[in-house]
Amino acid sequence: MTSSIEDKLLALKALEQEYTGQIDFIYIDPPYNTESALEYYDDGFEHSIWPSMMKYRLMLLKTLLAHTGAIFVHIDDNEQAYLKVLMDEIFGRKDFCGQFVWEKKKKSFFWMLNITT
Numbered sequence: 001m002t003s004s005i006e007d008k009l010l011a012l013k014a015l016e017q018e019y020t021g022q023i024d025f026i027y028i029d030p031p032y033n034t035e036s037a038l039e040y041y042d043d044g045f046e047h048s049i050w051p052s053m054m055k056y057r058l059m060l061l062k063t064l065l066a067h068t069g070a071i072f073v074h075i076d077d078n079e080q081a082y083l084k085v086l087m088d089e090i091f092g093r094k095d096f097c098g099q100f101v102w103e104k105k106k107k108s109f110f111w112m113l114n115i116t117t
Contacts, residue, residue: 029074
């Protein structure tokens, strides 16, 4: 059974009363907006809808996050620039620490190493 994006929002909202300001680490993997039909969520939002959908969720997550907490967001190039602007607006530009860039390759790096013993 899959859950809708609205179901996930309701679950997030339910955490707010008990966990406001108490979460030390948040990791989210929002829709990348690649226009794909995935099993667990819709990944084909219109670009004009995606930022407002994310803004509301990020504002909720900020209320859950402890003052010293950290949030990590897994995103690809489709919406990365817009996500950065939203994160700056909601969490503060001065609080941005950096980004990890992962380059997908056909073979994992581990198998490309020439290890000798």
